[in-house]
Amino acid sequence: MSLAIEVKGLAKSYGNKTALSGIGFEVGAGSCFGLLGPNGAGKSTTMKILSGLLESDRGTVRLFGKEQRTAADDIKRIVGYVPQSITLYEKLSAYDNLVFFGEMYGVSGAELKRRIADVLERVGLADRAKEAVDRFSGGMKRRINIAAALLHRPKLLIMDEPTVGIDPQSRNHIFEMIRSLRQEGVTVLYSTHYMEEVENLCDRLAIVDRGEVIADGSLGEVLDRFGTKAVYLELEGGREAPKLPGYGEVEPKERGWLLRTDTPLESLAAWAEACKRSRLEAKRLEIVRPSLEDVFLKLTGTTLRDDG
Ligand SMILES: Nc1ncnc2c1ncn2[C@@H]1O[C@H](COP(=O)(O)OP(=O)(O)OP(=O)(O)O)[C@@H](O)[C@H]1O
Numbered sequence: 119m120s121l122a123i124e125v126k127g128l129a130k131s132y133g134n135k136t137a138l139s140g141i142g143f144e145v146g147a148g149s150c151f152g153l154l155g156p157n158g159a160g161k162s163t164t165m166k167i168l169s170g171l172l173e174s175d176r177g178t179v180r181l182f183g184k185e186q187r188t189a190a191d192d193i194k195r196i197v198g199y200v201p202q203s204i205t206l207y208e209k210l211s212a213y214d215n216l217v218f219f220g221e222m223y224g225v226s227g228a229e230l231k232r233r234i235a236d237v238l239e240r241v242g243l244a245d246r247a248k249e250a251v252d253r254f255s256g257g258m259k260r261r262i263n264i265a266a267a268l269l270h271r272p273k274l275l276i277m278d279e280p281t282v283g284i285d286p287q288s289r290n291h292i293f294e295m296i297r298s299l300r301q302e303g304v305t306v307l308y309s310t311h312y313m314e315e316v317e318n319l320c321d322r323l324a325i326v327d328r329g330e331v332i333a334d335g336s337l338g339e340v341l342d343r344f345g346t347k348a349v350y351l352e353l354e355g356g357r358e359a360p361k362l363p364g365y366g367e368v369e370p371k372e373r374g375w376l377l378r379t380d381t382p383l384e385s386l387a388a389w390a391e392a393c394k395r396s397r398l399e400a401k402r403l404e405i406v407r408p409s410l411e412d413v414f415l416k417l418t419g420t421t422l423r424d425d426g
Pocket of ligand 1: 132135136137155156157158159160161162163164202
């Protein structure tokens with residue numbers, strides 16, 4: 119597999135505030151990679167450095183085999199960056215905003231017209247092209263911002279939390295667009311707080327905390343390696359579950375009880391036996407797959423949705 123992104127030992131401080139302390143990860147060409155992390159973890163800083171908007175203090179970035187420090191101009195041509203904050207001219211139409219961005223990327227004339235039509239179609243706003251952007255919802259503005267980042271047909275699209283605070287329709291358009299870009303071979307680096315987005319879109323992910331990668335791999339690998347396995351039991355009449363000495367602590371969860379354990383199959387069998395002995399009727403008894411939320415909480419001490 120050829121690599122689109124190779125980041126090694128990347129460090130960055132703002133004054134005496136350390137944002138990145140040696141972050142490293144690799145992204146295969148044509149894949150979608152998710153960066154997950156609590157607020158202030160260093161995701162935006164990493165993405166800005168990769169896009170060439172910010173310089174690192176230490177470490178290396180190679181994009182499609184090119185060293186970023188020495189091939190900055192080449193890299194700008196192949197990277198599209200969608201910042202967290204929307205940057206558009208509110209009084210201009212969607213179309214005129216795209217003309218402005220296209221010319222900034224050095225595209226003009228009939229070619230620019232063609233590309234604007236193409237990107238507007240991709241983000242599902244072709245019919246709103248002539249309207250002033252200040253009449254758009256947050257989600258529509260975000261889609262125009264994404265369209266702007268696609269005008270120069272980048273091989274790598276870097277998106278910094280593109281779905282925060284937007285409507286479900288815009289969210290779906292963004293997901294569909296990412297899927298079709300991937301089919302065309304575009305690599306996507308995507309940061310988010312939403313686990314289900316990583317599950318639906320990304321081949322691999324990295325959990326970032328305090329400027330470092332603390333876990334990475336495919337979703338299955340991360341869950342297997344860091345997730346706590348558990349067994350869930352729910353009894354008829356909402357009755358209390360029997361204790362299971364030697365297998366772990368039983369704690370209340372939803373309408374039943376949860377037992378965290380390294381041996382889920384044995385624990386499940388022992389719990390079933392304990393219920394039988396006590397003549398308790400089980401409504402549900404099952405092994406619970408660890409979730410990314412749990413892994414995240416365990417590793418970072420915060421929840422994924424801590425938008426604070
Ligand atoms: N321009 C800046 N000046 C000073 N400190 C900064 C600046 N930008 C970021 N930081 C700090 O660097 C750290 C990393 O910030 P960064 O924005 O990269 O994190 P993040 O993971 O993208 O967070 P969020 O999810 O809130 O966007 C944070 O502690 C942040 O406060």
